[in-house]
Amino acid sequence: SAVISQKPSRDICQRGTSLTIQCQVDSQVTMMFWYRQQPGQSLTLIATANQGSEATYESGFVIDKFPISRPNLTFSTLTVSNMSPEDSSIYLCSVEETNYGYTFGSGTRLTVV
Amino acid sequence: TQLLEQSPQFLSIQEGENLTVYCNSSSVFSSLQWYRQEPGEGPVLLVTVVTGGEVKKLKRLTFQFGDARKDSSLHITAAQPGDTGLYLCAGAGGTSYGKLTFGQGTILTVHP
Numbered sequence: 001s002a003v004i005s006q007k008p009s010r011d012i013c014q015r016g017t018s019l020t021i022q023c024q025v026d027s028q029v030t031m032m033f034w035y036r037q038q039p040g041q042s043l044t045l046i047a048t049a050n051q052g053s054e055a056t057y058e059s060g061f062v063i064d065k066f067p068i069s070r071p072n073l074t075f076s077t078l079t080v081s082n083m084s085p086e087d088s089s090i091y092l093c094s095v096e097e098t099n100y101g102y103t104f105g106s107g108t109r110l111t112v113v
Numbered sequence: 114t115q116l117l118e119q120s121p122q123f124l125s126i127q128e129g130e131n132l133t134v135y136c137n138s139s140s141v142f143s144s145l146q147w148y149r150q151e152p153g154e155g156p157v158l159l160v161t162v163v164t165g166g167e168v169k170k171l172k173r174l175t176f177q178f179g180d181a182r183k184d185s186s187l188h189i190t191a192a193q194p195g196d197t198g199l200y201l202c203a204g205a206g207g208t209s210y211g212k213l214t215f216g217q218g219t220i221l222t223v224h225p
Contacts, residue, residue, distance in 0.1 A: 001158075009153075035210070042119075042201060042218040043156070081147030092155050094213075101146050102213060104201075 002027050002095055006105030013083055013112050020079045021108045023093035028073035033094040034066070037107070043092065070091050083112045119202050119216025127224050129191050129225075134219045136139040137184040143206025145178055145185045146213070150199040154196035192223045 004025040013019050023032065031050055035043040047055040047068055055068040069077045080087050093105045118137045126132055136145065144163045148156035160169050162178035162185060169176045173196075175188040189196055202216040 004155075006155075039152075040199060040218070040220055042215045043213075044215075045212060050213065094155075101158045101161045101205075103158070104148075106153070106155050109153075 001101075002029065002097055002103045004095065004103055004105040006093055006108060008108055009106065010109040011111070013110065015084050015112055017083055018079055019080045019083065019110060020077050021091055023076050023078075023105050025095055029092045029095040029097070030073070031096055032070065032076045033096070033102075034063065034068065034076075034078045035092045035094060035104075037090045037092060039090065046078070046091075062069070081111060085111075085112045088112045115142075115204065115214045117202060117204055117214050117216040117225075119219060121219060122217060123220050123222075125224070126192055127223045128193055130223075132189050132192055132221070134169050134187045134200055134221075135184070136186070136216045138149075138214075139183065140214075141182050142204035142214075143182070144204075145182070146205065147176055147185070147201045148178070148201040148203065150201065156199075156201055179189050188203060189221075194220075194223045194225050197221055 005024045020106040034046040037043045045058050046061045049055045049068045049070040051070045051073050067079045088111050090107045090109050092107045094102050096102050120135050146161045147159045150156040160176045165180045165182045167178045173190045177186045200219045203213040
């Protein structure tokens with residue numbers, strides 16, 4: 001399966017600032033997914049990122065708050081903008097691999113103070 | 114919107130006991146996946162079931178996909194403390210092409 005390097009692994013940020021999370025995949029993939037997860041709970045899809053087109057956002061998530069870049073088939077970033085304590089969560093990227101399933105990064109644990 | 118109802122939400126058992134986790138939906142999925150997640154890590158894929166009625170075994174874990182491809186179960190025999198973690202079911206396909214629909218998760222704690 002693909003190997004995903006996600007960073008930072010954790011960060012503590014001041015409210016009103018922005019944080020950019022990076023995901024690097026060791027192989028080319030068409031679709032990358034960004035999720036949010038509260039500790040011990042399930043995952044909520046934020047958006048789907050395809051290379052060469054704008055990301056598709058799920059209900060409740062908007063581009064101004066969570067801008068996504070997908071400059072090539074192995075890399076993507078998610079920015080959490082103008083953060084508030086409610087944005088404190090774990091953020092994960094994921095890729096789909098044909099005949100395998102989905103592989104996840106190890107997550108970024110964000111705390112906004 | 115597709116939903117996956119996963120139960121129970123919490124399981125606390127003694128080492129050696131058996132357990133079953135269920136995922137149910139009114140939607141049909143092309144496949145259903147089970148993940149296990151430990152603190153500080155992303156979910157790790159355990160198995161993918163594709164065919165209605167399919168049963169897959171992974172050591173002490175048995176996974177079943179319902180005949181109608183709307184439900185699935187995970188059964189663990191003789192649980193061990195190393196089985197402790199968050200278990201997630203996720204459906205693929207159906208009306209949410211290319212995206213996973215996750216269940217609410219089951220936090221399993223196995224006490225020595």
